[in-house]
Structure formats: C-alpha cells, structure tokens
C-alpha cells in the first residue's frame with residue numbers, strides 16, 4: 001500500500017465517520033454491543049420522559065430529563081464515532097484499491113493458440129493468458145512461461161520492479177500489478193472475486209471482521225458487569241423508598257449508565273480495528289484479528305532459509321569436478337541434468353554453462369524425460385532412452401541414492417561440498433548412474449540487517465529457529481551469519497510441521513515465516529503464519545498474513561502491534577472499571593443527601609447539588625470516550641520488558657489513574673455547571 005495512501009486520518013475520513021456514527025444508531029446494529037445498547041434503551045426512556053415528563057407518575061422535571069437525554073445521546077454517538085473512525089481508514093484504503101482493480105482486458109490464449117481479448121472478470125482458474133510489456137496483469141496466477149520485470153507498486157507501494165519467472169518460488173503474480181518489460185504467460189489461479197486484491201479489499205473494508213476469542217471473552221465480562229449493575233440499580237429503588245427517597249427515573253438511568261463499563265464498551269471494537277489497521281500500515285496484510293493478537297503472545301518463530309533469511313535467488317556460480325572427472329564431463333552432465341528443471345536453480349545451471357561457452361547445439365533433448373525437483377525428493381534430473389540417468393540434488397539425498405545403486409563416494413567430494421557450504425552456498429551433487437561427477441556451487445546471500453533484527457526478537461523473549469531443506473553445514477553458516485538462535489537442517493516439509501507441533505505441545509505459540517510451496521503446510525499449522533509476497537500462491541493461501549515487502553523480520557512489528565493491541569485493551573478496561581467505581585462514590589451520596597443529611601459526610605467532592613453531581617458524572621462518562629479515541633487508535637506504548645513488570649506498571653498507571661481522573665473531571669465539570677448557571 002503506498003505511503004501516501006495510508007496517509008493519516010484526514011478530514012474526509014472524520015466527516016464520513018461522523019455520518020456513520022448516526023447510521024450506527026439503528027438498534028439492530030447497536031444490539032451487537034450490549035453495553036452501548038443498554039445506553040440506547042436508557043436514552044429512549046429519558047426521551048419519552050422529556051416529552052411526557054409525568055408518564056411514569058413522577059413529578060415533572062422536564063429540563064433535567066432533557067439534559068440527561070442529550071448527554072446519553074452524545075455518549076452513544078461518541079462510541080459509534082470511535083468505531084466508525086477506526087473503520088474509516090480501511091474504507092479509504094479499500095476505495096483506492098478498488099481503483100487499482102479497474103476492469104482490465106486480458107489476452108486469453110485459446111486452445112488453438114489464438115488470442116482472444118476478454119474482460120478480466122471472465123477469467124477462471126486454469127485459463128492461460130498472455131501479458132506483455134505495459135499490460136496490467138488481469139488476475140492472480142503462476143507464470144508458466146517467460147521472465148518479466150513487474151511493477152508491483154499498486155499492491156506493495158514499492159516502486160522498484162521485481163523479476164518474476166516460471167518455476168520455483170518466484171513464479172506467482174498478483175492481479176493489478178504491471179508487466180514493464182518482456183512478456184509472460186500465466187495460468188490463472190483465482191476465480192473472479194477471490195483474487196488477492198479482492199481479498200485485500202474485503203479485509204481493509206472490515207467486511208469479514210470477526211470478533212477474536214479474546215474480544216468475545218472480554219465482551220462476556222462486560223455483559224456480566226452490566227447485568228450486575230442493572231440489579232444494583234433496581235434494588236436501589238425499594239431501598240430508597242424505605243428511607244422515603246423517590247429516585248427519578250432519569251436519575252436511575254444516569255446512574256446505571258455511569259456504572260456500566262461504557263468507556264471500554266464504546267472503544268472495544270475501535271481498539272481491535274485500529275490494531276489490524278496498524279498491521280496494514282506496515283505493509284502486512286492480516287487475514288484475521290485473531291492472528292494479530294496471537295502474534296502478541298508468540299514465544300517461538302520458525303523461519304525457512306532460502307528466500308526468507310537469504311535473498312533466495314540461488315545461482316550456479318561454480319562447478320567442481322570430482323577426482324578423475326574432467327571439467328567438460330561435469331559441465332555437460334550438470335547441464336543435461338537440468339534440461340527439464342524449471343526451477344531458478346536448474347535454469348541457472350544451464351545459464352552458467354552458456355556463459356562459460358558450452359555451445360547451444362550441444363543441448364540435445366532427443367529421447368529424454370525430465371525428473372522434476374520436489375522438496376520431498378530433493379533432487380532432479382534427466383533419463384535418456386539409452387539408459388543414461390543423470391541426477392543432481394542435495395548432498396545427503398545423493399549419497400543415499402548412490403549407496404542404493406552400489407556406487408561409491410569419491411575421496412574429496414565431502415571436502416568440496418563442505419567448502420561450498422562453509423561459504424553459505426548450497427552444494428548440489430551431480431551423478432551419472434552410480435558415478436559421482438562433482439559439485440555445483442549455488443550461491444546465495446543473507447538479506448541485510450538480519451542480525452540486529454533477531455537480537456530485537458531475543459529482547460522480546462522470542463526464540464528464532466531456522467528450518468531449512470539445505471545441508472547442516474550451509475545451514476550452520478547462514479544461521480551464524482543471520483544470528484538466529486537455533487537451526488534445523490535437511491528438513492522436509494513434514495519436518496517443518498513437526499518442529500512447530502513440538503513447540504506447540506510445550507504450550508508455546510509459534511509463528512512461521514516462509515515463501516515456498518514446501519512451507520505451505522507449516523504456515524497453516526503455525527499460530528501465526530507470515531508469507532512473503534514474493535513467495536508462491538500456495539504459501540500465501542496457507543498463511544494468515546502476507547508481508548508485501550517480503551521481509552521475514554517484519555514479524556517483529558507484527559508482534560509489537562499484537563502486544564500493543566492486547567495491552568491497550570487491558571489498559572482501557574482497567575481504566576474504564578476504575579472510573580466506574582469512582583463515579584459510584586460521586587453519585588450515591590448526592591442521591592441520598594437531601595433525605596439523609598448524614599450522607600453529606602460522604603459528599604467528599606463537595607458537589608453543588610444532587611442534580612449537578614449526576615449530570616457532571618454523566619457528562620464525564622460521555623466525554624471520556626472521545627478523549628480516549630487517540631489512545632485507542634494509536635495504542636499504548638510498548639517497550640520490551642518482562643510481562644510481570646509490564647502488568648504492574650499498567651495496573652498502577654491505568655488502575656490508580658482510573659480512580660482519580662474521574663474525581664477531578666467530575667469536580668471540574670460541576671464547577672463549570674455552577675459558573676455557567678446550568679444548575
């Protein structure tokens with residue numbers, strides 16, 4: 001998302017939120033938030049009393065009833081406004097995304113090979129389309145032919161173009177992005193309405209926003225408190241009449257509204273929406289609020305190596321023949337073993353051979369079949385009709401393969417592989433039948449700034465484990481260079497899952513970042529799955545978050561936002577309940593002061609009259625909501641420290657503060673009301 005597009009809460013968003021606040025008055029909408037719904041019911045009761053003051057047979061006091069009615073109305077509008085404002089930024093983002101999704105034309109390649117121009121929304125999964133320079137990519141897909149530079153700024157806000165190519169982990173393209181050079185053929189991977197852009201629009205609009213388990217639990221607590229105070233207030237009526245005090249209905253409503261947790265009730269959904277929104281501002285698309293909250297409690301993070309910690313564009317950079325094998329034979333066999341290998345690694349071998357001058361016509365595919373690479377087998381190759389079988393693959397895999405065929409490992413091979421691995425490269429061993437021919441050096445580099453970021457994670461108390469399909473020595477080199485806490489090498493996709501399950505069994509919450517199709521199952525198993533945007537569609541589907549900048553350490557921001565979200569909710573709940581307790585002591589003495597003069601002793605705040613006490617408390621109760629909107633939206637500050645220290649600090653700040661702030665606020669309002677001669 002472009003930085004300008006997220007640009008802060010502007011006037012227009014505030015204006016729209018103001019309108020939405022009134023739309024949300026619909027009782028059907030209000031009923032979703034029981035605390036505020038009670039306020040609305042109270043509002044209707046006092047509204048009736050404002051029009052027919054004697055309707056419940058009490059002595060008429062129209063002005064007072066009207067005053068209570070107006071304050072109650074403001075309370076509801078403030079709460080609705082908080083929610084609408086939090087939703088507003090997402091809506092604005094969704095609108096600009098929709099502009100990206102203008103109806104594009106697509107060049108559909110038909111069965112006979114001819115091209116038909118169709119609207120992008122007519123495309124279905126499996127269709128093949130041609131996208132040429134300056135064309136918008138009509139929808140999500142996998143490149144099946146070609147290499148192209150692609151401008152993804154519409155989605156990522158990043159102006160530098162990226163190279164995408166068929167095969168491997170860099171083959172997925174997103175609808176709405178633009179091809180700026182060359183051409184590609186893509187196989188459509190999303191039906192209409194289900195593309196990444198469609199889902200992003202849904203998400204930022206909050207169309208699919210569901211309450212998280214934490215929100216539901218807190219919501220239940222708030223409802224229980226509301227019921228308790230409803231009972232307290234109703235039982236007060238007979239007690240009052242026992243001491244000959246008649247409590248006006250409007251006063252009872254005001255008391256109830258002051259006591260029930262309206263502050264947190266009014267801000268709760270805004271806190272959740274704003275948390276999700278903050279994640280989006282870091283260019284991470286979270287598919288659910290639950291995952292953002294889970295991120296706040298993460299203990300362990302699992303990362304894959306290639307494409308996540310390293311750049312992942314592994315290229316053949318050297319061919320090292322085994323003893324007794326000529327450079328020519330190794331080169332030729334390496335190339336032949338890669339003839340059908342459409343992964344970037346495979347193509348880089350062919351490319352490398354070309355560069356060092358292997359003639360083009362030396363490549364003869366006649367009568368051969370390709371053995372595709374998979375993360376399970378960890379090798380690839382070519383079988384020829386004359387019985388010649390060429391393979392290349394991970395060191396340990398090839399060792400087993402050779403052993404199985406009665407071959408032997410030449411002296412010096414291990415050293416050659418170790419040499420490559422110590423440099424952080426990936427060694428691929430090339431074989432012909434049961435003969436080992438040599439080693440291919442696939443070069444890869446660690447992304448910059450990793451060490452500092454993992455150090456930050458450590459401060460947060462989060463352990464990082466790198467889990468890779470590569471050999472132990474390469475893994476160790478990269479792990480050391482990147483500064484992860486631990487690593488697991490030679491991992492197949494199911495090993496990645498078992499590592500996650502093992503951690504989860506110890507009661508830990510696990511995050512996983514990855515980019516490959518082989519990472520997809522693990523991304524789904526983790527509590528928080530963060531896929532790289534450069535990764536495959538399978539990985540993006542399985543994950544519950546996608547980082548548009550493809551920076552695995554972005555998990556740090558997500559964790560901070562998650563922690564901040566949980567803390568903000570806790571802090572405001574504490575503050576809200578402490579507030580309500582304070583209001584109780586402001587109102588109750590005032591209510592009984594006239595009938596029971598001894599109660600004056602309890603009127604420690606020295607409020608002017610019973611009515612001014614109640615109106616001041618009710619006004620404070622309303623005004624505190626908009627005053628806390630900025631905090632709810634921005635979140636309370638998170639500084640990495642131990643959970644118990646954090647808890648103590650917040651209890652002191654928001655609990656004790658929550659008791660004192662209303663005393664001061666109510667007193668100030670009471671004084672103002674007297675000065676302004678309202679009471």
Ligand SMILES: Nc1ncnc2c1ncn2[C@@H]1O[C@H](COP(=O)(O)OP(=O)(O)OP(=O)(O)O)[C@@H](O)[C@H]1O
Pocket residue numbers: 304305306307341343345346373374375376378379380392393394395426427428467468469470471516518
């Ligand atoms: N095209 C290929 N042909 C043969 N072997 C390959 C090919 N690509 C990779 N390998 C070997 O298979 C191993 C496993 O590859 P895989 O893609 O599953 O994991 P990875 O990308 O190395 O690690 P990570 O899980 O960190 O991304 C690699 O380490 C390499 O030794």
Ligand SMILES: [K+]
Pocket residue numbers: 257258259260261262263580621
């Ligand atoms: K309240």
Ligand SMILES: [Mg+2]
Pocket residue numbers: 169304305306307515516518
């Ligand atoms: Mg990978």
